[in-house]
Amino acid sequence: MTGRRPLCLLVLSGCSGGSLPPATITSVTPMVMIASQPTRVEVQVAVELPAEVDYAGESIELQTGMRVSVGPQELGSGSYPPDGLVRGTLATILALGTYDVVAVLADGRRAVRHDAFTVVPGSWPSGYSVDPIANQRSGVPFSATLRATGSNALGFGGNVLLGTSSGATVAPAVSGAFDAGVRVETLTLTGTGQRVLTVTDIAGNSGQSAPFQLSP
Amino acid sequence: MGALLLPLAAAAAPQVDAEPSRVVLGTGTRVRISVRAGGGELRAAASAGTLEALGTSDGAARFLWTPPDARAPFVALFAFWEAGTLGLRTVTTLSLPCSGRTELAIDTEPSARVTVEIGGAHFGPRRADARGKLRMPVEVGPSAREARITAEVGEQSKVRIVPLPVVPSPFLWAVEPSPLRADEEAWAMVLAPEPLDQRLAVRASSARLERQSAESDRVLYRLVPDPGAKSVSLEAGWAAETTARAAALVEVQLPVEAPAPVTAPSPPAGRRLEVGAAVGAFIGGGDNIGPAFAVTLSGAPWPLALYLELELGVRLASFSTPVSGLGSASSFLAVFPLELAVRGSVWTAGRWSVDLRAGGGLLLGTNWISTDFGQGSSQALTGWEMFGAVQLLCRLGTFAPYLEVRGAYATATGTGVTANPGGLVLLAGFHWTVSSAR
Numbered sequence: 001m002t003g004r005r006p007l008c009l010l011v012l013s014g015c016s017g018g019s020l021p022p023a024t025i026t027s028v029t030p031m032v033m034i035a036s037q038p039t040r041v042e043v044q045v046a047v048e049l050p051a052e053v054d055y056a057g058e059s060i061e062l063q064t065g066m067r068v069s070v071g072p073q074e075l076g077s078g079s080y081p082p083d084g085l086v087r088g089t090l091a092t093i094l095a096l097g098t099y100d101v102v103a104v105l106a107d108g109r110r111a112v113r114h115d116a117f118t119v120v121p122g123s124w125p126s127g128y129s130v131d132p133i134a135n136q137r138s139g140v141p142f143s144a145t146l147r148a149t150g151s152n153a154l155g156f157g158g159n160v161l162l163g164t165s166s167g168a169t170v171a172p173a174v175s176g177a178f179d180a181g182v183r184v185e186t187l188t189l190t191g192t193g194q195r196v197l198t199v200t201d202i203a204g205n206s207g208q209s210a211p212f213q214l215s216p
Numbered sequence: 217m218g219a220l221l222l223p224l225a226a227a228a229a230p231q232v233d234a235e236p237s238r239v240v241l242g243t244g245t246r247v248r249i250s251v252r253a254g255g256g257e258l259r260a261a262a263s264a265g266t267l268e269a270l271g272t273s274d275g276a277a278r279f280l281w282t283p284p285d286a287r288a289p290f291v292a293l294f295a296f297w298e299a300g301t302l303g304l305r306t307v308t309t310l311s312l313p314c315s316g317r318t319e320l321a322i323d324t325e326p327s328a329r330v331t332v333e334i335g336g337a338h339f340g341p342r343r344a345d346a347r348g349k350l351r352m353p354v355e356v357g358p359s360a361r362e363a364r365i366t367a368e369v370g371e372q373s374k375v376r377i378v379p380l381p382v383v384p385s386p387f388l389w390a391v392e393p394s395p396l397r398a399d400e401e402a403w404a405m406v407l408a409p410e411p412l413d414q415r416l417a418v419r420a421s422s423a424r425l426e427r428q429s430a431e432s433d434r435v436l437y438r439l440v441p442d443p444g445a446k447s448v449s450l451e452a453g454w455a456a457e458t459t460a461r462a463a464a465l466v467e468v469q470l471p472v473e474a475p476a477p478v479t480a481p482s483p484p485a486g487r488r489l490e491v492g493a494a495v496g497a498f499i500g501g502g503d504n505i506g507p508a509f510a511v512t513l514s515g516a517p518w519p520l521a522l523y524l525e526l527e528l529g530v531r532l533a534s535f536s537t538p539v540s541g542l543g544s545a546s547s548f549l550a551v552f553p554l555e556l557a558v559r560g561s562v563w564t565a566g567r568w569s570v571d572l573r574a575g576g577g578l579l580l581g582t583n584w585i586s587t588d589f590g591q592g593s594s595q596a597l598t599g600w601e602m603f604g605a606v607q608l609l610c611r612l613g614t615f616a617p618y619l620e621v622r623g624a625y626a627t628a629t630g631t632g633v634t635a636n637p638g639g640l641v642l643l644a645g646f647h648w649t650v651s652s653a654r
Contacts, residue, residue, distance in 0.1 A: 055503045058535060081589075
């Protein structure tokens with residue numbers, strides 16, 4: 001919030017074109033994530049949203065669109081939240097390393113906080129299994145039970161990447177977080193023919209289901 | 217002889233100066249009288265002689281009074297008031313002593329050396345002829361009652377007191393309105409150059425006088441013309457006297473059926489400078505609504521009923537609206553008009569007048585946005601306005617309150633802000649005359 005400034009300054013600023021001030025990311029909390037543990041992150045964005053005020057039309061329109069991302073992963077709802085505090089949980093699909101945190105406004109303004117977030121090594125299960133899946137119809141949601149296997153399986157609470165053989169798609173591509181090594185995921189596959197569901201984490205551990213038939 | 221500055225009977229009463237302040241009858245002296253009033257239509261009356269209006273200059277109404285041909289001393293009384301405001305404290309009077317010149321025929325001792333004293337003024341000495349006769353030119357003031365004649369012969373002197381004839385000074389009737397209107401309330405006031413008491417007798421023909429109030433030198437009556445009377449005559453004097461001290465004949469006009477025609481604007485008194493202020497509201501559609509304030513500087517640098525005006529104002533507006541998923545947002549607008557205008561009277565009636573205004577200028581302002589979800593911003597605005605307006609004024613001396621109805625097209629824009637802080641603008645304000653000169 002800019003507050004109220006003296007009129008003379010405002011008039012001068014109006015004559016200079018009246019462009020909005022740049023957006024800034026003032027904080028990222030926490031700044032470190034263990035690679036195998038989903039992490040709730042808060043990003044504070046200071047920004048003056050573009051506004052359109054029409055006294056005759058009795059309207060105030062604010063362009064609230066704002067996308068915040070940590071590396072390749074988006075955070076929040078995609079629009080300005082109250083007080084500019086963007087909250088979200090990062091899935092365990094980020095490789096080890098440091099990432100920029102970026103906010104992009106609907107009017108094109110962009111705030112970047114370089115190397116503001118770091119992913120450090122975590123503990124992964126040695127593999128995954130999928131309970132048998134009955135034959136399914138393309139485009140019709142169904143549930144599949146994913147299980148972590150091997151060491152660290154019971155304590156695993158991360159996310160995995162989901163896939164299937166070529167010629168078909170699976171949604172979502174990233175699972176929800178496991179709970180004590182188990183995740184019951186609602187999936188939707190498109191395509192036909194015999195399929196298997198593959199489960200992979202970013203550490204390279206994987207598993208797959210038994211084949212099942214996907215009919216149109 | 218210095219000018220006579222009369223004390224005001226009341227703050228609202230006219231202020232009167234006379235030059236000279238004393239008259240010797242029979243010398244051809246005429247008196248210039250200037251009257252400063254509040255700006256309304258000025259009424260004047262004199263108890264004797266001829267009072268001629270000369271017009272207005274330097275903000276004062278000018279009169280020329282010619283004394284009557286009579287040579288007997290008396291006190292001339294003048295009354296000045298603004299039309300429609302006949303009251304004990306709204307009439308200013310001027311009493312002007314008028315002395316008479318005459319020659320006293322004196323019989324005394326042969327060759328006596330004679331001096332005369334009248335009211336503190338001394339005349340002579342002159343010497344009587346061998347028969348003891350002498351004519352002494354003297355001036356007799358209206359308050360003189362006797363002459364003190366001193367005759368000296370050798371070492372002896374004789375003093376003789378001779379009473380002087382006293383001529384009563386006339387009273388004065390002030391009537392409002394004049395002419396009378398059968399359908400309007402009327403007032404009459406008798407004024408005297410001496411204290412009035414229970415000996416005062418008034419008489420009206422074709423009318424009734426109802427005493428209202430009085431002060432030492434004036435009595436106010438309500439004047440009720442008889443139905444159908446075309447004129448009313450009034451007399452006032454002392455009950456014991458056979459001749460009235462004041463008489464007036466006033467015409468009675470029938471009620472006016474048709475509305476009064478619009479009259480041309482009366483010319484201004486001269487160059488004028490006024491300041492003023494106003495408060496009101498504007499309604500410009502949607503949320504273009506809010507309070508309006510203005511201060512004005514008005515000048516008429518020419519002898520025309522046309523003012524150039526500089527107006528500085530403030531107009532405020534605000535509104536709130538929900539923002540989906542976040543809460544509510546409010547917008548507050550403050551616009552400062554900086555305008556030039558022209559104002560002129562198109563109709564006057566007594567102290568009332570209707571003025572037309574037209575003008576335009578710049579709008580500078582700021583808009584603030586605040587929300588309950590942490591967003592706030594401000595935007596500078598610029599714009600312009602053109603307007604036309606009607607003012608109804610009532611001139612009360614230097615103070616003139618007014619009501620204004622203004623139609624204005626106003627537009628002000630800034631980054632992301634559009635407003636129309638004009639439309640219908642209603643203002644109540646005043647003009648105050650700070651200087652007036654021709």
